[in-house]
Amino acid sequence: xxxxxxxxxxxxxxxxxxxxxxxxxxxxxxxYGIVKDNNFELKFNYNRFLDTSIYGKISxxxxxxxxxxxxxxxxxxxxxxxxxLIHNKIIDVNDYEVYFKFFDMEFNKVDSIFYFEEPIxxxxxxxxxxxxxx
Numbered sequence: 001x002x003x004x005x006x007x008x009x010x011x012x013x014x015x016x017x018x019x020x021x022x023x024x025x026x027x028x029x030x031x032y033g034i035v036k037d038n039n040f041e042l043k044f045n046y047n048r049f050l051d052t053s054i055y056g057k058i059s060x061x062x063x064x065x066x067x068x069x070x071x072x073x074x075x076x077x078x079x080x081x082x083x084x085l086i087h088n089k090i091i092d093v094n095d096y097e098v099y100f101k102f103f104d105m106e107f108n109k110v111d112s113i114f115y116f117e118e119p120i121x122x123x124x125x126x127x128x129x130x131x132x133x134x
Contacts, residue, residue, distance in 0.1 A: 004035045004037050004042075005017065005019065005020055006022050007019055010126065011124075011126075012073065012075040012076075012126060013075065020036070022034075022035045023035075029047055030045050030046070031045065031047075032044065032046075033045075039102060040100070040101060040102045040103070041099070041100070042098075042099070043098070044096065044097065044113075045096065045097050046096035046097075055090060055091065056090040058085065058090055063081075063085070063086065066079055067079055068128070068129075075127055075129060077124040077127070077128055078124070078125035079123075079124055079125075080122060080125060081121065081122040082122075084118065084120045084121045085116075088116045088117060088118050088120060089117040089118070090115070090116060090117070091114060091115055091117055092112070093114060096110070096113050098110045
């Protein structure tokens, strides 16, 4: 697929990818945002005043599937992370609206929405699979 970032990014497909058109804001109880790129559009809003006394933990499957970030050209990066990802408190969002379009495909069924209570730290190992034997 494709991604958006609020800062200049480096990846094996685009090399240097400029900051994307990302807008986030709050309006009383709602957090809302719009992310637009050449190939996709994401619009969302959710109730930001949630019961934060009930926290979840990140799924080991999500961590496993995040180890490799694949790009359109078949290359992938290896993601290295620390305890800020593994032990961070996750807040599930149950009251939300989401619209996501990728090229001409519209996705209207969302599996889950959550956010991390604290910032996360990770580093990407660029072009990780170039030196791998298959």
